[in-house]
Amino acid sequence: MALSEAAKLHRSFWGDETLFDLPWDSRRNDEQTAQTLALLEVLQPAFVERYRDGLTAEATEISERFVRNASNWFSKIPEPSTLVHGDFRLDNLMFAPTGSEVLPPLVVVDWQTVAHSHGAHDVSYFVGSAFEPDIRRQNEERLVLRYFEELTKEDPIPSVSWDELWLNYRRYSWSGFIMAILASMIVGRTDRGDEMFVAMANRHASQVVDLEATEFLERPE
Incomplete structure (x- = not known):
């Protein structure tokens, strides 16, 4: 259900050129990329130190x-295609009780990270x-x-093929891992938050490895 609803959102805005004119939807640019790279360089060692006991060896190695x-990964990000939630995960989904007639059956909350990006961003992040x-x-x-x-x-119907979608699904397997590092070190710390960020990092590290997404870290030709 969650991915079907994401598809409906993405289809509604896919290829919509007016998204470029909206001042409130985040979009990757050189300045934002430079800021993110600087933050990652500073926060990644602190992230590993804080969560060392919970992180898998795979997640620690992948973060380093x-x-x-990281600059190679950001240089290969595709042109934005649609409006995405940006933090599309179970914590931000509210489901109607099973068997109820409540509509809609799913509500997505917490839109503070809404962005103009590729639809695969939300999909890979969620899965x-x-x-x-x-x-x-x-x-x-x-x-x-x-x-x-x-x-x-x-x-x-969006002009996207299955091969293109799957390629970018693999590419954006890094998105949740990036969020785990940055958000965990910026937001207020709680026990539940610590558990969530460790789980995110470990799960996305496994996803990155399974999908062979380290190829997107290679220097562009």
Whole structure:
């Protein structure tokens, strides 16, 4: 349900050039990228130190590798295609009780990170954070395909192929990992928050490795 609703949102704004004129939707630019790179360089060591006992060795290594090559990843981000939530995870979804007639059946909250980006951003962020790695691996391609089918089943049909979507789904597996590092070190600290950020980092690190998304850290040719 969550990915179907994301597809409906994304389809409504896919390719909408007026999004470039909106002052309130975040969009990656050189200044923002430079600020993010500087923050990652400063915060990643503190992130690893704080959560060392909870992070997998894989997550620790991946965080160090990303910071060393983050500029390469940002340089390959595709042109924005639609309006995305930016923090599309289970904590920000409210579901109607099973069997109830409450409409809509799903409400998405916390829109402070709304952005003009690629639709795959929300999809990879959600799938990577919502499931334990074994469950994700068993269902990942099926879930992304469901999103793609919903995205392309009605007008206006976005000009996106399955291959392009899957490529960018892999690319944006890094998005949740980046959020785990930055947000954990900026927001007020709580026990529940610590557990959530460790889970995000570990799950997204596993997703990155499974999808071989480290290739997006290579220097552009």
